[in-house]
Amino acid sequence: MTRSPSRLTVEAEDYLKAIYELGRRNGTAGAARGAATSSVGDTPVGTTALAHTLGIAAASVSGMLQRLARQGLVKTARYRGTRLTPAGRTAALQLIRRHRVIESYLVTRLGYDWDDVHDEAERLEHAVSPDLIDRMARDLGNPTADPHGAPIPTADGEVDERRLGSLAALGAGDSARVLRMSDRDAGLLRYLADRGIRPGARVRVESREAFDGPIVLTVGRERQTMSPAAAAQVWVEDATHAPRGRDKRPGGAGRKPPTRS
Amino acid sequence: MTRSPSRLTVEAEDYLKAIYELGRRNGTAGAARGAATSSVGDTPVGTTALAHTLGIAAASVSGMLQRLARQGLVKTARYRGTRLTPAGRTAALQLIRRHRVIESYLVTRLGYDWDDVHDEAERLEHAVSPDLIDRMARDLGNPTADPHGAPIPTADGEVDERRLGSLAALGAGDSARVLRMSDRDAGLLRYLADRGIRPGARVRVESREAFDGPIVLTVGRERQTMSPAAAAQVWVEDATHAPRGRDKRPGGAGRKPPTRS
DNA sequence: CAAAAAAGTTAGTATGTACTAAAATCGAAC
DNA sequence: GTTCGATTTTAGTACATACTAACTTTTTTG
Numbered sequence: 001m002t003r004s005p006s007r008l009t010v011e012a013e014d015y016l017k018a019i020y021e022l023g024r025r026n027g028t029a030g031a032a033r034g035a036a037t038s039s040v041g042d043t044p045v046g047t048t049a050l051a052h053t054l055g056i057a058a059a060s061v062s063g064m065l066q067r068l069a070r071q072g073l074v075k076t077a078r079y080r081g082t083r084l085t086p087a088g089r090t091a092a093l094q095l096i097r098r099h100r101v102i103e104s105y106l107v108t109r110l111g112y113d114w115d116d117v118h119d120e121a122e123r124l125e126h127a128v129s130p131d132l133i134d135r136m137a138r139d140l141g142n143p144t145a146d147p148h149g150a151p152i153p154t155a156d157g158e159v160d161e162r163r164l165g166s167l168a169a170l171g172a173g174d175s176a177r178v179l180r181m182s183d184r185d186a187g188l189l190r191y192l193a194d195r196g197i198r199p200g201a202r203v204r205v206e207s208r209e210a211f212d213g214p215i216v217l218t219v220g221r222e223r224q225t226m227s228p229a230a231a232a233q234v235w236v237e238d239a240t241h242a243p244r245g246r247d248k249r250p251g252g253a254g255r256k257p258p259t260r261s
Numbered sequence: 262m263t264r265s266p267s268r269l270t271v272e273a274e275d276y277l278k279a280i281y282e283l284g285r286r287n288g289t290a291g292a293a294r295g296a297a298t299s300s301v302g303d304t305p306v307g308t309t310a311l312a313h314t315l316g317i318a319a320a321s322v323s324g325m326l327q328r329l330a331r332q333g334l335v336k337t338a339r340y341r342g343t344r345l346t347p348a349g350r351t352a353a354l355q356l357i358r359r360h361r362v363i364e365s366y367l368v369t370r371l372g373y374d375w376d377d378v379h380d381e382a383e384r385l386e387h388a389v390s391p392d393l394i395d396r397m398a399r400d401l402g403n404p405t406a407d408p409h410g411a412p413i414p415t416a417d418g419e420v421d422e423r424r425l426g427s428l429a430a431l432g433a434g435d436s437a438r439v440l441r442m443s444d445r446d447a448g449l450l451r452y453l454a455d456r457g458i459r460p461g462a463r464v465r466v467e468s469r470e471a472f473d474g475p476i477v478l479t480v481g482r483e484r485q486t487m488s489p490a491a492a493a494q495v496w497v498e499d500a501t502h503a504p505r506g507r508d509k510r511p512g513g514a515g516r517k518p519p520t521r522s
Numbered sequence: 523c524a525a526a527a528a529a530g531t532t533a534g535t536a537t538g539t540a541c542t543a544a545a546a547t548c549g550a551a552c
Numbered sequence: 553g554t555t556c557g558a559t560t561t562t563a564g565t566a567c568a569t570a571c572t573a574a575c576t577t578t579t580t581t582g
Contacts, residue, residue, distance in 0.1 A: 009538070009539085011538080011539065011540095012538095046559075046560085047559070047560055047561085048558085048559060048560080056539090056540070056541090057540075057541060057542080058559075058560070058561090059540090059541075059542075059543090059560085059561075059562080059563095060539070060540050060541070061560095062560065062561050062562080063538095063539075063540085063561090063562095064538090064539070064540090066561095067538075067539090078547090078560080078561080079546085079547055079548065079559075079560055079561075080548090080560095106393075109370070109400075110393070110396045110397065110400065111396065112396075119390075120389075120390055120392075120393055123388040123389075123390075124385070124388050124389065126388065127384040127385050127387065127388040128381075128384075128385065129380075129381055129384075131381075132367075132371070132381055135371045135372065135373075136371065139370075139371065270568075270569085272568080272569065272570095273568095307529070307530085308529070308530055308531085309528085309529055309530075317569090317570070317571090318570075318571060318572080319529075319530065319531090320530085320531075320532080320533095320570090320571075320572075320573090321569070321570050321571070322530090323530065323531055323532080324531090324532090324568095324569080324570085325568090325569075325570090328568075328569090339530080339531080339577090340529075340530055340531080340576085340577055340578065341530095341578090
């Protein structure tokens with residue numbers, strides 16, 4: 001079907017990951033659900049958005065996308081955006097699996113702080129073998145989420161792709177459980193940790209001010225304020241209107257399911 | 262003095278390591294000694310030898326050496342070979358430290374076999390941060406040798422550079438302690454492991470046959486035969502004429518010296 | 523020591539990835 | 553529905569790394 005990509009360069013891998021993540025972010029809101037490896041249903045990703053994410057010029061992205069298309073990893077519609085092929089998606093999910101397993105391992109086994117693992121994982125994910133990743137995952141008990149609450153794809157590419165609500169979207173009086181936050185910005189992570197916001201934490205929005213003013217929260221039994229910009233980077237499961245009868249979402253790393261990989 | 266090499270490419274790092282190792286191998290026999298960071302005293306390395314080690318064409322090496330020279334990492338004398346500058350040597354030793362720490366970690370903490378870590382380390386050594394290496398080393402108790410007996414340079418570039426005698430050089434009746442073996446060839450390592458040859462093992466040469474025939478050894482209390490080609494890859498400390506009053510050489514990985522880094 | 527062999531370098535080319543500048547296309551606003 | 557601003561692509565360039573072929577220098581050898 002699609003040519004086995006003999007070996008991807010570091011750059012190509014970064015593109016695939018970015019395309020996956022951007023496609024996910026813009027995806028038809030609330031659409032993808034469950035742990036299904038839902039077909040390549042992401043939104044097409046724009047060249048400029050990709051260029052911005054990767055920190056390179058748009059023209060460079062155009063060229064690279066043609067190479068990736070030649071390799072059967074993406075499908076581009078001229079002037080219309082790019083999406084991953086199944087092969088590209090598989091590669092992207094393996095990268096993400098590696099990234100999240102590495103982050104989990106560094107925090108759990110080597111004493112890293114959770115705000116300090118992103119860059120290391122970003123480099124290592126291009127160098128580790130699948131075998132090493134599986135060994136690290138097994139050593140941790142095959143966790144289903146990384147230290148920031150992001151779900152870890154399995155070795156055969158299954159991942160929980162449900163879209164989550166943002167803490168910023170809650171109204172006064174709503175309660176929720178924190179599931180996940182972005183791992184990109186170490187400063188943000190420290191800010192959140194300072195306020196007790198980590199995967200699994202219960203929060204209640206006490207009040208919100210108009211004009212993007214601070215949000216007042218109760219976290220545990222502490223009262224906190226938080227900027228809406230920060231709250232937008234925190235994803236929650238709304239506990240006010242309890243979730244329907246679906247499989248539960250994991251709350252953190254290090255859980256030990258009975259079976260493995 | 263020498264420009265700080267902002268960031269080396271993977272290829273550049275491979276060249277530096279290879280130059281270090283080849284320079285070492287041909288070094289004036291028996292010269293370098295002790296833990297001294299003896300100045301850049303290695304033998305100049307030939308372009309063809311380097312090309313052969315790296316598996317690329319000699320012409321490509323010529324070009325790359327000019328780039329490395331421009332960066333202040335090597336010194337080339339046209340048609341006369343290449344040696345590392347102090348900056349190049351420092352970089353090479355850090356690479357070697359990373360490689361050996363990674364090998365030790367994979368064996369000790371992730372259950373790898375000692376014959377199975379070389380390739381993984383070869384990729385990871387270009388991606389890990391100094392901090393991660395230090396954490397891995399600390400977690401292992403700052404070992405002074407890797408699983409194959411190779412000495413691990415310290416974080417500030419000190420390494421035991423004594424040259425060792427080869428098992429193939431022993432005569433009938435000689436006893437020795439195995440210190441180290443090449444990590445390059447997994448098949449060789451399994452061959453050696455099958456015969457009980459690992460760092461720390463005591464061996465005694467019972468007899469040698471002419472015309473490169475098999476060597477008969479006692480390892481522990483087992484009688485073994487071994488090809489001279491394999492024996493040439495095993496380095497020993499001659500125990501027949503006991504070593505002079507020098508600091509002892511480490512016998513394996515995982516030792517825990519009282520102090521650290 | 524001269525000729526042959528080996529070792530090393532230069533020249534010219536290809537590929538991957540980036541850049542800037544200029545051209546093409548799309549979508550939105552009048 | 554034409555025009556304008558944003559988006560995207562093409563054209564031309566640069567650098568790192570590799571290649572083969574041809575040339576130069578060093579070493580070996582008869």
